[in-house]
Amino acid sequence: MERWALVSGLRGDLDLYEQIQSDLQKRRGTAHLFVLGDMIGPHPKCDALLKRLRQPKRGDLYPHCIYGWLEEQLLSLHGYRGEAKAEECQLQSGDSGVQQLRQAVDTEHLNWLASLQFGLIELDCGLIHGSSADVADELQETTSPLILLDRLTRLDVNRLFTARSGRQFRLQLTGGQIRSKVKDHANEQLHEQPVPKRSVIGVGSGANYTLYDPASDHIEFLSVASRSGSSNKGKGFLR
Amino acid sequence: MTMSHAVISCLHANLAACEAVLADIDQQGIDTITCLGDLVGYGPQPNEVIELIRERSIPTCQGCWDEDIIDGLNACECSYPSQLAERRGHRAHHWAAERITENNKAFLASLPMTLRRDRLLFVHGSPNSQHEYLLPDMNAFAALERVETAGAETLFCGHTHQPYVRELSEGSIRVSVQKNGNHSDSEQEMTLPMRRIVNAGSVGEPRHGSTKATYVVHDDDSGAVSVREVEYDVSKTCRAIIEAGLPEVFAWRLSHGFEYAERAEDASHVCER
Numbered sequence: 001m002e003r004w005a006l007v008s009g010l011r012g013d014l015d016l017y018e019q020i021q022s023d024l025q026k027r028r029g030t031a032h033l034f035v036l037g038d039m040i041g042p043h044p045k046c047d048a049l050l051k052r053l054r055q056p057k058r059g060d061l062y063p064h065c066i067y068g069w070l071e072e073q074l075l076s077l078h079g080y081r082g083e084a085k086a087e088e089c090q091l092q093s094g095d096s097g098v099q100q101l102r103q104a105v106d107t108e109h110l111n112w113l114a115s116l117q118f119g120l121i122e123l124d125c126g127l128i129h130g131s132s133a134d135v136a137d138e139l140q141e142t143t144s145p146l147i148l149l150d151r152l153t154r155l156d157v158n159r160l161f162t163a164r165s166g167r168q169f170r171l172q173l174t175g176g177q178i179r180s181k182v183k184d185h186a187n188e189q190l191h192e193q194p195v196p197k198r199s200v201i202g203v204g205s206g207a208n209y210t211l212y213d214p215a216s217d218h219i220e221f222l223s224v225a226s227r228s229g230s231s232n233k234g235k236g237f238l239r
Numbered sequence: 240m241t242m243s244h245a246v247i248s249c250l251h252a253n254l255a256a257c258e259a260v261l262a263d264i265d266q267q268g269i270d271t272i273t274c275l276g277d278l279v280g281y282g283p284q285p286n287e288v289i290e291l292i293r294e295r296s297i298p299t300c301q302g303c304w305d306e307d308i309i310d311g312l313n314a315c316e317c318s319y320p321s322q323l324a325e326r327r328g329h330r331a332h333h334w335a336a337e338r339i340t341e342n343n344k345a346f347l348a349s350l351p352m353t354l355r356r357d358r359l360l361f362v363h364g365s366p367n368s369q370h371e372y373l374l375p376d377m378n379a380f381a382a383l384e385r386v387e388t389a390g391a392e393t394l395f396c397g398h399t400h401q402p403y404v405r406e407l408s409e410g411s412i413r414v415s416v417q418k419n420g421n422h423s424d425s426e427q428e429m430t431l432p433m434r435r436i437v438n439a440g441s442v443g444e445p446r447h448g449s450t451k452a453t454y455v456v457h458d459d460d461s462g463a464v465s466v467r468e469v470e471y472d473v474s475k476t477c478r479a480i481i482e483a484g485l486p487e488v489f490a491w492r493l494s495h496g497f498e499y500a501e502r503a504e505d506a507s508h509v510c511e512r
Contacts, residue, residue: 145412145429150384168419178410178431180379184403185447185466193379195412208419221419 002031004122004212005061008068008129008163009205011041012104014049019224020209024061030211033061034120036163036203037068037129040113042100050109067116068129069136069164070101077102080114088136119155123214126157130164137162139200141169149173152198159199161212166205168221173198242459243267246361246439248275248397249302250292252282252335253443253493256452257291259471260442269456273354275397276302276363278347279335281444281489283479288443289343300361301350303369303398308336309348327486334485353389359457360391364398373436375403383407386434393435393462395455402440402453402466408433437464443476444489450496 005024010017024030039053040046053063067075073089075081077098089098105113118135119128131137132154139148139162148171152160176195181188201219203210211220245264250257264272274297279285281304292299339347352369354361365371366389373382373396382405386394410431415424440453447453451468458464477490 141416141418144387145414145427146380146384146387146431149380149412153378153381170417172415172417172424173412174415174426175413176411176428178379178383179408180382181406181408182375182403183405184375184401185449185453185468191379195380204419219417223419 003027003029004032004034004214005030006034006036006127006161006163006201006203006210006212007063008036008203008209009038009041009166010035010049011038011070011206012043012046012049013041013206014045014052016207016224017049017052019207021060023222023224025059027211029213030061032122033063034122034127034161035063035065036127036161037066037135038070038163038205039065039068040070040074040101040105042097042104044104046104047106047109050105050112054109054112064120065116066119066127066129067113067135071113071116072135074101074105075110075114078107078110080110121155121157124158125212125214126152126155126160128155128160128162131160131162136164138165140165140167140202141171145171145173148200149195149198152196152200157198158196159201159217161201161203161210163203163205165202166208167202168204168208168210169202170219171200242271243269244271244273244457244459245269245454246273246275246395246437246457247297247442247454248363248439249277249400249441249444250274250282250288251277251304251441251443252279252285252288253452253476254282254284254287254291255473255475256443256469256471257288259469260452260454261291261295263467263469264454267456272297273356273361273395274299275361275395275439276300276350276369277304277397277443278302279308279339280304281331281480281485282476283483283485285335285339286343289339289346293346298354299350300354300363301347301352301369302363304332304335305347305350306369307332308339308344327488331485331489334483355391358390358392359395360386360389360393361395362389363396365396366391366394369398372399373438374399375401375405375438379407380410380412382436383410383431383434386436387432391434392432393437393457395437395439395457397439397441399438400441400444400446401438402447402455403436403438404455404464404466405436405438406433407431407435435464440466444493445496446492448497450494 073086077086131151363369480490
């Protein structure tokens, strides 16, 4: 079986995307590229990256994209979601942040962005920007295991790949149980439920990406050297 | 003297059932009552039930039917078990929306999503949404997550119309963490706290296999919870449903005390508006 590359947080940086594509060419056996949102950001080349994602160059590994928190905010701004307000973006970055985001993306891309899915299910894996609860959900290795298990349960997947926190980690649920006693008007039932062996994987962001081999369940955390330092551009913006 | 506290839910415009339950609570000398919403919907006396709750100044949180009367039917409707059930629900919604007075609508709009007393949390469906069902057989870890994330020890809910007390205890989760740059995995174990979910059932539309109205009594000192069943004049409400022109199946359901051979495929779905 061929490996998956999981990328997120390109934030309009075409150079960075090209570096990742080039890195992937050198690594044999990578067949699928998943871009887990935050393709856009306050970057002057945002349109160029979006065009490339929509119409890949010959030789590019085809990118399967889903939307992230930044796309959600932009779509809200343009009235594709709710009331034409990007409230979370406004709260985090103020008027100037909202303005930057609006100006970063040409409106010709809005319909395409709006057509992207919230997440993908591939084999027994969920691929999502935030979590099954919310695109803004930041799952980390320090997040309560109870919350992580809940997010896995909501999607009923064995592995949940998440990008929103920007961190690279793999947290495996290895054991444990809970006792449930339910008493209703007629009966009392006792049940012990074991913790399922499932994982949450943080794929990283920007120059940090992840390779996954579904056949062996092997994870590799990778990083491309940033030519222009562009992977750090906008760091702290809108997060 | 022991302090007890009654929790009622899902009154559903059934005045006879509400009066009987409040009389039963009064008879036990309980003067603290919390209501978990759904004052309206299905039943024939929405204004009368709202006014009864207002007269008694019973702290109430907003149910899904109360919310829909105010915000309109903008839930995704996926919790309906069939299109037929959805059409019936819409018919009942429009019937109630036309009859509830503006003053009573303003009251429904003013209801909070949650009420809290120390470590007791009161919601209609779940802390996430008035539309989420916390069924008794829901995944135990997911159920615990709802209580724990809300910062409660005991979560009181309704919405399912089936009363139960669920105790989640002796839980633990072991994890192994691999981070970028670290070659060895770190192992951790989290001990989970003991938490409870108490479903108050339904005063106005029981679906637990009996026609009796249900509610729960919480002993504030010992934490003990008892489910109470109260008889009322079911036929009176059934007649009023039919006379009002509401779907007859609502009267059938009330006279049998269970769901009309239908169940939502994904009752745990959280409606996203």
